[in-house]
Amino acid sequence: MMIKLQAKDLTFSYNSHPILDHVNFQIAPGKLVTIVGPNGSGKSTLIKCIDRITTPKGGSILIDRKDVTKMTRMDVARYLSYVPQNSVRVFPTNVFDTVLMGRRPHIGWMGSDRDEEKVWEVLRLLNIEALAMSNFNELSGGQQQKALIARALVQEAEVMLLDEPTSNLDIWHQLDVMNVIRDVVKKKGLTALMALHDLNLASTFSDRIIMMKKGRIVAAGDPASVITAENIASVYRVEAAVKSNSDRPMVMPLKQIREAQA
Amino acid sequence: MTDYRAFFHGKPEQKLSRSRRVKKKSQMEEAHEKFKFVRIFFVLSVLGLLVLLIGIIITLGPLNISVSEAYSALLQKFFPAYFQVEALTSRVVWNIRFPRILGGIMAGFGLGMCGCVMQAVLKNPLASPFTLGITAGAQFGISTAAVLGVTILGGPYLLVGNAFIFALLCSMIIVALAAIKGATSENLVLAGIAVNYFFTSFSQLLKYFASDEQLRLMTNWGMGDLAAFTWTNSHLLLAIFVICFPLLMSKAWDLNIMTAGDDTAKSMGVNAEKTRIFIMVVSSMLVATIVCFMGTIAFIGLVAPHMARMVIGGDHRFLIPASGMLGALVLISADAVGMNLIAPTIIPTGIMTSLVGVPFFIYLMMKGKRKEFWT
Numbered sequence: 001m002m003i004k005l006q007a008k009d010l011t012f013s014y015n016s017h018p019i020l021d022h023v024n025f026q027i028a029p030g031k032l033v034t035i036v037g038p039n040g041s042g043k044s045t046l047i048k049c050i051d052r053i054t055t056p057k058g059g060s061i062l063i064d065r066k067d068v069t070k071m072t073r074m075d076v077a078r079y080l081s082y083v084p085q086n087s088v089r090v091f092p093t094n095v096f097d098t099v100l101m102g103r104r105p106h107i108g109w110m111g112s113d114r115d116e117e118k119v120w121e122v123l124r125l126l127n128i129e130a131l132a133m134s135n136f137n138e139l140s141g142g143q144q145q146k147a148l149i150a151r152a153l154v155q156e157a158e159v160m161l162l163d164e165p166t167s168n169l170d171i172w173h174q175l176d177v178m179n180v181i182r183d184v185v186k187k188k189g190l191t192a193l194m195a196l197h198d199l200n201l202a203s204t205f206s207d208r209i210i211m212m213k214k215g216r217i218v219a220a221g222d223p224a225s226v227i228t229a230e231n232i233a234s235v236y237r238v239e240a241a242v243k244s245n246s247d248r249p250m251v252m253p254l255k256q257i258r259e260a261q262a
Numbered sequence: 263m264t265d266y267r268a269f270f271h272g273k274p275e276q277k278l279s280r281s282r283r284v285k286k287k288s289q290m291e292e293a294h295e296k297f298k299f300v301r302i303f304f305v306l307s308v309l310g311l312l313v314l315l316i317g318i319i320i321t322l323g324p325l326n327i328s329v330s331e332a333y334s335a336l337l338q339k340f341f342p343a344y345f346q347v348e349a350l351t352s353r354v355v356w357n358i359r360f361p362r363i364l365g366g367i368m369a370g371f372g373l374g375m376c377g378c379v380m381q382a383v384l385k386n387p388l389a390s391p392f393t394l395g396i397t398a399g400a401q402f403g404i405s406t407a408a409v410l411g412v413t414i415l416g417g418p419y420l421l422v423g424n425a426f427i428f429a430l431l432c433s434m435i436i437v438a439l440a441a442i443k444g445a446t447s448e449n450l451v452l453a454g455i456a457v458n459y460f461f462t463s464f465s466q467l468l469k470y471f472a473s474d475e476q477l478r479l480m481t482n483w484g485m486g487d488l489a490a491f492t493w494t495n496s497h498l499l500l501a502i503f504v505i506c507f508p509l510l511m512s513k514a515w516d517l518n519i520m521t522a523g524d525d526t527a528k529s530m531g532v533n534a535e536k537t538r539i540f541i542m543v544v545s546s547m548l549v550a551t552i553v554c555f556m557g558t559i560a561f562i563g564l565v566a567p568h569m570a571r572m573v574i575g576g577d578h579r580f581l582i583p584a585s586g587m588l589g590a591l592v593l594i595s596a597d598a599v600g601m602n603l604i605a606p607t608i609i610p611t612g613i614m615t616s617l618v619g620v621p622f623f624i625y626l627m628m629k630g631k632r633k634e635f636w637t
Contacts, residue, residue, distance in 0.1 A: 048525070051528070051529050052528070053525050053528045053529060072531075073528065073531045073532070073533055074531035075531075076531065077529065077530050077531030078531075080529070081529070082525070082526070082529035084523070084525055084526055084529075088523070089521065089522060090385045090386065090387060090521060091381075091382075091387070091521050091571060091576050092571075092575070092576065093518075093521070093522075093575065093576045094297075094575060096294055097518070097575065097576060097577055098522070101515075101518055101519050101522065101526075101530060102530065104515055104516075104519055104530040104531060104532065105530060105531045107515065109512070109514070109515065109579075111579075116294075120291065129290050130290060132290045132293070132294060133290065133293050133294060133297065155530065
């Protein structure tokens, strides 16, 4: 099997409190992989460790067999792009300039027509060209998310990391943004790793799902094998009905499981 | 509205945009080209305005010198064979007015520029060069020199040298504190405020025990006055300026990205914390130099970047020079007004800057249609 992105024994702790506990996984090229898990399970930390936004305490991350932990920050930015959860901008910036920032790993001080061309190309691809001169802060949540995805795309990295791209969006925009992500992954031949809260969105859009609990991977594989009533009961402590919708499991949470306190 | 329609009609987003795509493309790109033109045009016109203003201010002053005499005095320095003026006129124009204007331009430029980069790295629209405690440090340096007689440099730089060294010391303490604890913008702002209060209290303590003569010395410094800019001092400032300006400009792209937050900056290859410390160190060098000669004019560093941002947006390749030139523009015009309003009495520049600048800034603030005042 070809491997695009691999984590080996990835460990991270905060004040000697382990957040990631020897995480291992391999992702094949061109796949859209989603990390799910309860709050505090280490989803976002894992994404940030992979992009070296936070420095892992141990282990290694390999892209095309090259060790990310030994690269310069600028090189990491050429291999990995990152779509943050939300980006509060203190000073107003228009969408074009926001997206242009993604060219930083490639751009010279003057900037070139080619860089601008890339930005227009991606804006057109995501259908947000009309917003190019609008203030980023005045966009709707879904539009902002698309602009941030556009910014990651102009970075031209082969692996894209996304942190909760659908948080704070209504269901129409959740589907909209997820469709955009699935489309660009396919069109650009990217490999994507995404942290996500919503199990049903994860199930609908992912090729593979990684389920985490307390910094460890407890299940991984295709959606049908990971999103099961048993896994949800043990990881989320929720009793859920899982139904199949065109081969994709759909979760309906029923009630909390309150185990007896020892 | 669009979303609602879209929900009931399948996939309208594609339908809507496909029909308009060709037209929209050229429109948006044209709008962007126009925006880029406005940006360059603005920077150039502020530069033009600045040159024009120098030309006007050189002819103004308490001593009655006519316009042609003033220019003759200037040109005489370059073409002594063709222009003759009285020695006094020549001295006033060349040795007093001209260095004062040049010093004022560099000081205003420096304050505006440093305010701009500090607001960017601290992600805080209220940040100014003085957030880092430079004023408090400088004032403390003056107080120790005046009251305790403790000075580090002697001679003509007795007070100024102390102000410079303590200003720099103060900002280095803040940068060091933040670096130990993690150079986040919050840590820097908090450390800045704390150290500011600390040094201010020390100065007040010294003031409490000071004699009348010492008090006068302490108060006179710090009103913000361009009178200190002689040729020697202007050259000194120019030397520091020539080093700092390119260093700050070289970080323009990183500054653009830093305003989007540290995580984003890191993901694009920018070491946020290192860049923050670098910017702080470079700009406190420059601001300490300005402040030790001139005293504090906090208003320019705070407001010039906002004025520039209102017009040309957030690209620091243009924003840094535009903030600087606007700072220079405000400072030398306020100085000219202060010098000539109730001549021969000269109103200190710092007082005049705020008196003229604040109403103007409030006007700009109110004029903006949007919620965020700096747009």
